[in-house]
Amino acid sequence: VPFADSRYYELRPSISIAPEAGGEGAPVIRLDKQFGLHPSLGALKPHFDAARLAPIVCTGSPHTTRSHFDAQDFMEYGAPGSRTVRDGWLNRYLNATNKAAGTDAARLRAVAMQSLLPRSLRGEYPVLAVPDDKVLNDGKLIDLFDDVYKDGGKQEGEKNSGEKKDAPKDMMGERREEDSVKQTGKDTVETLKRYKEILKRPMEGKRATFGVDKFGRAMRDIATCIRANVGLEVASVDVGGWDDHVNEGGAEGALAQRLKTLGDNLAAFLEDLGPRAESTLVYVMTEFGRTCKENGNEGTDHGHGGCAFLLGGKVKGGKVHGQWSGLAEKDLYQKRDLPVTTDYRDVFATVLAQHMKFEVPKGFFPDYSPKAVAGLF
Structure with a gap:
């Protein structure tokens, strides 16, 4: 939540999160002077404070699609725009x-x-x-x-005699x-x-x-x-159910309930692992973000850049990663969405190299040479 930007409240008058107590609903959980967590994600704040949670803003695919199906395919294949790749980026790692x-x-x-x-x-x-x-x-x-x-x-014949019949x-x-x-x-x-x-x-x-x-x-x-x-x-x-075109809600509502389920279970996962959390990385991502401005139904529509979370492992948390664009209309993608300033293939490659200790070979991501995301590990 970019609570420090007044334009956030202009763009989302009905579904924004209050910057401090005293407003409507629970306030944002501040991470720094600019960003905060949704109040339903309170279970993750201790992990941010312990440098185990690293949010990445303005991340996603450079492809222009706003189709759930296409965007999901492109993300999971690690090949935005390709209609021919048929093995997922994680399967390519396992096979290699x-x-x-x-x-x-x-x-x-x-x-x-x-x-x-x-x-x-x-x-x-x-x-x-x-x-x-x-x-x-x-x-x-x-x-x-x-x-x-x-x-x-x-x-x-094989079952009865145990002998294999000759096949043409x-x-x-x-x-x-x-x-x-x-x-x-x-x-x-x-x-x-x-x-x-x-x-x-x-x-x-x-x-x-x-x-x-x-x-x-x-x-x-x-x-x-x-x-x-x-x-x-x-x-x-x-985890499905995030397509809130109608009645998205702010501090309370449909989105808030799903975020609480997400945050509470992620925190329980890290707690349950104990010391093993140091060698386990959780990567939470989505196929695209949502429009910066709420629509006429107090919801949001398919957007472009979004947010991702990395938790656990050797991630350098305790700070918000990524290049933030701001919310001025001139800085938005097609004047409506967050731009993508961190390609998710760069995050994939950084995770594989720094966490999995796998050096990504040339051609692993079709027609793309990934760049390491500095400071993530």
Whole structure:
């Protein structure tokens, strides 16, 4: 919240956050003389004070799209504007470091806390997509899939005699492809079983209090995997519901409730990890920002530049990063949105190099040579 800029209150008369107590609703939580956190994010203030939280302003994609679908794809592929890239930037990292990780550690190097893999983790390297609780906790259903992949590849004659029938030469390629699919299925079931077993392991020490909502459960399960030391390197959580075109609210309302859920669970995650938080980085981002000016329905529309949070790890928090544009109309993108002064690919590359210790090779981000974000680590 840019509380020090009077134009912020001109642009958002109905949904702005008061600069100090005595106004309407809870006031901004000040970080410095210019910026503050939404009052619903109070759980994150101690982490900012301890230099574990680094907000980045005016970050995003240089592409002009305001389509949720396109912007989300471009962000997760790390390739703004491309319609041909089909492997996510995190999957490219996993694939490039596969040999160094070793086969055993690779079993649970990455998880997505959703039934459908996000595009950032799609690609050649196999990643576990965790189904919803109903499917995950249905042992009979998982056993059924296990049986299908173990026995489904055999023809009737093979089951009875144990001998493999000769296949026509023109079918050999098809059989090999079929066998590959079945092997992938078997590997997925085994990894899912292992994941369930990890969640059931007793944890030493006291656990933090997470929310009972879907996001809270996901963050708790990720923390469990990290504490279990199973080689987890990458985890993804998708949190929807931020498209507030109508009745966005200010210190209270729909957005405030979601921000509280976000902030409280992120704080619980870092607390639950304890010393492991020093080697764990949380990157919170969105596909684009919102319009600087509220619309006629006391909401905001699709914008351009936005804000990101980095928490934990070796991040140099305690300060707001990024080049702030100001809110004067002449400084806004198309006279309505925050500009993008920090390309998220630069943040991706800096995270990979400084936190993951992976030097990004040429061509990793198609048609783009990333620059290190100075002072982030």
